[in-house]
Amino acid sequence: MIKTVIFDMDGVIVDTEPVHRYAYYLQFSELNIEVPEEMYTSFTGFSTRNTFQALKGYFPSVEQEVEDLIQRKRNIFNDAFDTKEDLYLLDGVEDLIKDLFHNGIQLILASSASKVTIDRVFTRFNLHQYFTHIVSGEDFPQSKPNPAIFNHAASLSIAPKENCIIIEDSTNGIKAAKAAGIYCVGYRSQHSNLQDYSEADLVIDHFNELNAQKISQIEA
Template sequence: MGEGLSGLRAVLFDLDGVVVDTAKYHYQAWKRIAEEENIYFDEEINERLKGVSRMDSLNILMERRTREYTEKQLEQLADRKNGYYVAFLNQMAAGDILPGVMAFLSELKHCGIKTAICSASKNTDTILERLNISPLFDTVVSGLDVARSKPDPQVFHIAAQRLGVPAEQCLVIEDSAAGIEAAALAGMKSIGIGRKDRLGQAGSVIASTEELCLALTRRLF
């Protein structure tokens, strides 16, 4: 086993849009709900939904509502959205693993650096098992394990505790502003994947997962 980078002992990955390309399925499911409810929805609004829980996402969608909803109706909408999303997940295949991720995970394993999934999704285990990539991570923290969604740092705190690694030796990989903020609140360094104007708080921002490599992490540790 190789030696890890000085200071870096664990890499914590978001799931949707970082390890697997499920972000498109979330978008399609929310778009369908918006169309059915006559609520305006576009890519900009969708960006705000990344990294947050289902109910928090629904609350953002409801900012453009054209009528009032009871709590029960909101819960039913959230359940309907999840039903659409899970149906889309049945289409998933190995090709939905984002480019560069498997090679990066292999590099980390070779260097003895621990890995974790930190996702707000309650479907995390389903996705990992469907793609047969659960064994690649030392621990998985999902929406079933946390009471507060990002930007609250709870999901990262739990992962670090399970891995036995202090926050300052963890690196977070995220594609959402909420996730990058959560990493900062957790006292962890981060790499953002996406637009620099949205992820500027990250220690480094890259355009694609294809750029993930140990050389990139050396700039932060």
Template sequence: MINTVLFDMDGVLVDSEVFYLVRLVDFFREHHQHAPIDELKKTCGMSMDLFWCTLADLWDTDIEPETVKAMFPIEGENDYDDLKNPHVHYLLKHLKARGLTVGIASASEQVEIDAMMEQTGITPWIDYTLSGADLPRSKPDPLIYRTAMQALHTTPEQTIIIEDSQVGIQAAKAAGAYVIAKREERFPIDQSAADAIADDLMDVWLKIEELL
């Protein structure tokens, strides 16, 4: 019997991937660098370590990933309430009403997860959070989801994971859970490994209901 639903954050609970892409384009232009948008789109779902290495590789001259990270602007906090995906409150309320445990397992820093929950008002419905930045291995390694399930005293057979990125889907499947992908067609993401693909969070709820 399903008792737990775990969510990725970026692209699932909040539509932040395009926002990040715009920041990347602006960052490269400000430093008079040319990085094709199609290449920047490939950073969707990357771990932070791989993300900084990829940006360094796209630089016109030799540069260390740590240098790029230091240059990247930290001002301009995300307005997560403006970025929250439609039906996120509806979905979370209905999950809790059915007695399910709800968690977030994201590659984002814990401070960003906390800010997202506070700004979007979803904190009352979240039982557990885990940042991949605090783990030694990142998605597509299943460690983040195995760690979350262990902490919540549940099993893969009792867990549904909601993802969007290819590496996230791979991690969730490797962890043994049932995976629903929130459809994403703006980025070059292969979602075919998911057990189901939902058009939006309302569709996610309909697919979860079928499994309860």
């Protein structure tokens, strides 16, 4: 029986991807580099640090230190986030979170986003009350598909790994979940461009396909 649900955030709980994309591409313009769509998509699920480390490998002309690049991107993102009024939780996810919480299923967040960004989202949408733990990708040297973040999240569960599931929307996230040996639900939305769900144990197109009863009965 499933006792713990581990959520990704971007693309699963809230669609901040357009804000991230705006921030990254404004910064790419400032850096005078052209990042193809396929390359940008390959960074989905990466932390900001790992994204810039990869970009510096692709573009030797980028001379700034990774920490400086991270701070600039974060400033652009925060300014855009605070002024973006049409930012909502993804359809159906709040009802699912509340249903799981009220039925005694533990909720843990494991997101590649920074702690600052997670806190902004959780504060804006009043989500802190539902989650027992928040795990940020900035605490790990490697991003998804490395399973470290999910292994750590599972270690915080009230139950063994076999009684956990992960909800992810990205290729890298799904690969990380499977590398951690945890049952993975792939959330395929209109925002999940070019992502591969072939390794997910279950694929959904809307959160109304899940509820506490269905999740608790998953044979992981």
